[in-house]
Amino acid sequence: MTEIKKPVLRFAPSPTGYLHIGGARTALFNWLYARHSGGTFLLRIEDTDRQRSTPEAIAAILEGMRWLGLDWDGQTIYQFARAERHRQVAEQLLAEGKAYRCYATQAELEEMRAKQRAEGKPLRYDGRWRDRDPSEAPADAPFVVRLKAAQTGETVVHDVVQGEVTFANENLDDMVLLRSDGTPTYMLAVVVDDFDMGVTHIIRGDDHLNNAARQLQIIQAMGWPVPVYGHLPLIHGPDGAKLSKRHGALAVDVYRDMGYLPEAMRNYLLRLGWSHGNEEIISTEQAIAWFDLENIGRSPARFDFKKLDNLNAHYIRATDDKVLADEVVALLSRRQPPQVLSETAKARLIAAMPGLKERAKTLVELADAGDFLYTDGPRALDAQAEKLLTPEARAILARVAPVLEAGDWSAAALEERVRTFAEKEGLKLGQVAQPIRAAVTGKTSSPPIFDMLAILGQTECLSRIRAYAVTPSAPA
């Protein structure tokens, strides 16, 4: 019986930098398609560049993947560990006459390229060792192994995103498979690994589209099955400038530190280049159900923080209060210096969360907006609160304090008493509520003030209010 082959996807970052936003989206698309199709999602670290690959970068990439919630199947594969296998494939190609030894030195090649540049010719290896007799080879000289690529005809990449992309073979030169030190190049390694890993769909950045044609030639030389390709347009910065891989400033963990939720990131990244009609808010479950390769856009997108903020605010509002409080606690503990919340403070934070989370676009804003709950005692006033607490406002505070004190300390009862007080004094509610807010929170905006009073408790609130209450000296 024929078994329907489940798709095998992979994300293959090179650990020469951190997981940037473009890579995160590539990983997300691969992950979504794998989960959507019931296939497999593998992670391969392309660490064949021994000079630039670092353990820190590997750790950062894995951490970034975990934070984004992109779990991969099976063990993480390290490409460098497979070098021997790559070499064998090159040897096989050599033995079959599909590859050859090239003794050109690097200086020689640079000279060749300089000349081509000067003459306005395309920059390509000229095949100088392609058909030379091996006997002409200098003894004991170092050599690289190059693929004997087709020189005529064309190579066409069938791409689910870009369509049919045709390359004239004369524009594709004989790429290096094995370096002079015997190590495999990326071009060889990817092809061999993807084949060995059984990868059926290669979804990666647009910058690899040209490589696809070259890799196809290796695949053809080996007689291996051709995977489905999908090349995603790159993400640009808000200003339209490129947002390329080596920009560590936009590593995913930076977004975490800025207070973005993984689910918001996933939703945002998903809509950058992929659409499902007019849907904007798409849960991960929904995304898995809907995701396909057909609806991926072909044009590059700019990164827009405003929209990310909007989505993040939405997901913050939708998140459980307790979970959010835990996130804030974690964020505070990562601060310099670390801030540790008492049990009381944490209980207050959870209680105030419904009011707090409606007003925050990021976890950072959430943490800052709740700071009046973390410690006891009179508040330091921010500039606006300072301005609001005029002598008149402080006098009102002095008069309202006993009113607050005399009675039940529930939000509803407090509001009732303050309304009555304001009415009697001929004041608008805001004229009384705002000074209270300023004294209690140190700010001019906060969640509903009577709720906050109830959460903080009578003793604490009155102490804060009285710290700013001033009774004008009586003229009499």
Place this chain on the structure above:
RNA sequence: GCGCCCUUCGUCUAUCGGUUAGGACUCAAGAUUUUCAAUCUUGCAAGAGGGGUUCGACUCCCCUAGGGCGCGCCA
């Protein structure tokens, strides 16, 4: 220089030859309101340019312009 790709409101996008070109973000105005938000309502705002094909093009083809990517013994 050569090759490849891209081009709808400021931004992300829908449209798969026939629509008053829709939605979302942003911005503005209004409603609501103890502040700020949230929410609701309304508004501003687009097919790069030029040729074709067609009864009819945002949609198909060509050219131009602009942008991106690639052209390593990097990945």
